[in-house]
Amino acid sequence: MSPKGIYMDNNATTPIHPEVKRVMIETMDLFGNPSSLHVFGRQARQLVEEAREKVASFIGASPEEIMFAGSGSEANNTVLSAVTCQRKQCAYHQQGVNEIITSTIEHPCVLEASKCLQERGVNVLYLDVDQYGKVSLEQLRDLLTERTGLVSVMMANNEIGTIQDIKGIAEIVHERGAVFHTDAVQAVGRIPVNVRELDVDFLTLSGHKMYGPKGIGALYVKKGAPFCPLIRGGHQERGRRAGTENTLGIIGLGKAIEMRSQEIKSDEKRLLELKAALKKGIEENIPDVLFVGHPTDCLPNTLNVSFEGAEGEAIILYLDLEGIAVSTGSACATGSLDPSHVILATGLPAECAHGSIRISLGRENTMEEITYMIDTLPRVIGKIRDMSTVYRRRLQ
Amino acid sequence: MTQASWAYTDTVKEHFMNPRNILMDEDSYKEHGKGVTGNVKCGDEMIVVIKVDKEKGTIADCKWKTFGCASAIASTSVLSEMVKGMKLDDAYNLSAKDINRELGGLPDHKVHCSVLGDKALRMAINDYYVRNEMEEKVKKEEERVVCKCMNITDQEIEHAVLEGARTFYELQEMTKVGTGCGECEQEVTQLLETYKTKHFCEV
Ligand SMILES: Cc1ncc(COP(=O)(O)O)c(C=O)c1O
Numbered sequence: 001m002s003p004k005g006i007y008m009d010n011n012a013t014t015p016i017h018p019e020v021k022r023v024m025i026e027t028m029d030l031f032g033n034p035s036s037l038h039v040f041g042r043q044a045r046q047l048v049e050e051a052r053e054k055v056a057s058f059i060g061a062s063p064e065e066i067m068f069a070g071s072g073s074e075a076n077n078t079v080l081s082a083v084t085c086q087r088k089q090c091a092y093h094q095q096g097v098n099e100i101i102t103s104t105i106e107h108p109c110v111l112e113a114s115k116c117l118q119e120r121g122v123n124v125l126y127l128d129v130d131q132y133g134k135v136s137l138e139q140l141r142d143l144l145t146e147r148t149g150l151v152s153v154m155m156a157n158n159e160i161g162t163i164q165d166i167k168g169i170a171e172i173v174h175e176r177g178a179v180f181h182t183d184a185v186q187a188v189g190r191i192p193v194n195v196r197e198l199d200v201d202f203l204t205l206s207g208h209k210m211y212g213p214k215g216i217g218a219l220y221v222k223k224g225a226p227f228c229p230l231i232r233g234g235h236q237e238r239g240r241r242a243g244t245e246n247t248l249g250i251i252g253l254g255k256a257i258e259m260r261s262q263e264i265k266s267d268e269k270r271l272l273e274l275k276a277a278l279k280k281g282i283e284e285n286i287p288d289v290l291f292v293g294h295p296t297d298c299l300p301n302t303l304n305v306s307f308e309g310a311e312g313e314a315i316i317l318y319l320d321l322e323g324i325a326v327s328t329g330s331a332c333a334t335g336s337l338d339p340s341h342v343i344l345a346t347g348l349p350a351e352c353a354h355g356s357i358r359i360s361l362g363r364e365n366t367m368e369e370i371t372y373m374i375d376t377l378p379r380v381i382g383k384i385r386d387m388s389t390v391y392r393r394r395l396q
Numbered sequence: 397m398t399q400a401s402w403a404y405t406d407t408v409k410e411h412f413m414n415p416r417n418i419l420m421d422e423d424s425y426k427e428h429g430k431g432v433t434g435n436v437k438c439g440d441e442m443i444v445v446i447k448v449d450k451e452k453g454t455i456a457d458c459k460w461k462t463f464g465c466a467s468a469i470a471s472t473s474v475l476s477e478m479v480k481g482m483k484l485d486d487a488y489n490l491s492a493k494d495i496n497r498e499l500g501g502l503p504d505h506k507v508h509c510s511v512l513g514d515k516a517l518r519m520a521i522n523d524y525y526v527r528n529e530m531e532e533k534v535k536k537e538e539e540r541v542v543c544k545c546m547n548i549t550d551q552e553i554e555h556a557v558l559e560g561a562r563t564f565y566e567l568q569e570m571t572k573v574g575t576g577c578g579e580c581e582q583e584v585t586q587l588l589e590t591y592k593t594k595h596f597c598e599v
């Protein structure tokens with residue numbers, strides 16, 4: 001069924017967990033509308049609510065605080081777009097919020113939503129990051145004012161894996177009376193996340209980054225947090241998101257989270273071992289490499305590495321031909337020549353951003369695959385560097 | 397399940413896997429002409445060197461190097477094969493379209509990556525003329541008419557891009573390029589991308 005090859009692009013998406021697949025196939029015939037009062041509806045409702053409980057308990061929330069959404073992107077957009085709500089009864093409107101703070105390394109769905117807010121008249125301020133991709137709490141303190149309504153900072157970065165001090169950020173934001181959202185799409189299921197401990201007001205997660213189905217996400221909405229629906233027209237999700245529930249997706253997400261709660265600990269340990277071996281292999285076999293991201297506060301599965309003088313898309317395609325799937329931050333492959341905004345934000349030169357690849361491991365990767373990668377990569381990089389105008393210069 | 401289709405043709409893939417005529421012996425190569433174009437900061441750079449058969453006025457050898465993506469690699473590899481034995485004038489007039497045809501077509505969004513090779517080649521040919529006191533033969537890039545119908549040169553297109561044109565439609569509005577037979581659309585679009593990259597690649 002699945003294309004042959006070694007999949008090391010788990011930050012893009014993850015293969016579905018066999019248990020999730022089993023449960024989804026089993027429930028495929030469950031077609032009832034969870035809002036219906038009859039037995040068909042009640043059955044569906046029960047499974048949806050069970051999934052909600054699983055999601056809630058995994059992140060330390062209560063079930064009423066979990067809203068299912070069509071994707072992580074939608075959940076993020078829901079939180080951000082509420083800021084400009086003009087309805088009299090909306091908390092944001094009452095507070096006269098006209099400023100938000102986010103970071104320069106957010107996922108495009110947050111950056112673009114922020115840009116749109118700016119066009120709607122909101123002042124958007126951006127937190128810079130240091131060379132490791134960390135935002136500075138001091139800068140956050142400086143930027144926060146009584147005008148700030150919302151702060152949104154991602155928990156873990158999708159390209160370089162850097163993990164932010166979310167608890168510290170939330171504390172500062174709350175001191176100033178603002179609301180805090182974190183995009184934890186890459187974090188939930190990979191590292192322990194507890195919304196009470198972190199004290200966040202909103203948190204986004206997504207099914208397909210944790211071996212669940214695509215097209216399903218969830219938003220944690222802390223009780224009492226100012227909320228305004230993005231999608232109107234129904235009472236579903238306590239009026240927070242209209243539309244008949246994606247029952248199968250929700251059930252899949254619930255199962256995926258249940259599996260994460262069982263496997264996260266052992267996976268984390270194993271992934272760290274695999275990543276350490278990979279990093280060592282690269283360091284020992286390829287000269288002039290630079291690892292991007294934080295050395296310790298980093299997702300256990302993510303390794304971003306820049307090979308001097310080698311262009312990222314070429315690396316990806318040569319590896320693809322060798323049966324290895326990784327990805328690049330430089331978006332040439334997707335039709336634009338812009339180098340990764342995340343790597344540029346860390347202050348590394350554009351060449352690094354153009355020459356970096358993201359290796360993101362998952363629960364299915366094995367040490368044999370790491371070994372194969374370590375055997376293959378030096379050959380590929382060597383080949384590209386042989387024809388590189390940049391690497392030539394460096395050797396002179 | 398069928399193997400997901402590779403976004404590039406077999407020819408592109410083949411040249412990407414086995415690029416021809418890479419300049420490995422740069423210091424001892426003793427080229428007769430050299431062209432360098434692109435910018436590493438924008439994610440691509442190209443060097444093309446040539447040796448010329450002076451009696452015949454043809455290209456005897458062509459080698460290259462790049463910091464570029466698969467399209468840049470494949471298209472320059474193809475180009476380096478195409479031009480061997482070719483008259484300097486003919487080689488100079490090769491367009492991205494000709495290379496693209498030889499490659500069996502590139503995905504649209506990758507075409508811009510492939511124009512570096514022929515540009516560097518033209519620079520190498522001009523460089524050869526300069527080195528051999530044939531300055532009068534040096535052709536200015538901007539002299540190339542791209543749209544025959546409207547008599548629009550690439551310099552005019554570059555100018556329009558600098559003036560803010562970002563789409564083919566905007567170029568048409570500003571210069572009338574491509575409003576005749578329409579044959580030049582692909583090449584104009586390529587130029588548009590090249591100039592956007594050249595002038596507006598955000599770093
Ligand atoms: C950090 C981050 N946020 C949000 C998203 C979007 O999630 P989804 O694909 O569910 O819309 C992604 C995934 O691409 C991501 O990596």
Ligand code: FES
Nearest residue numbers: 543544576577578
């Ligand atoms: S060549 Fe330009 S419209 Fe015909």
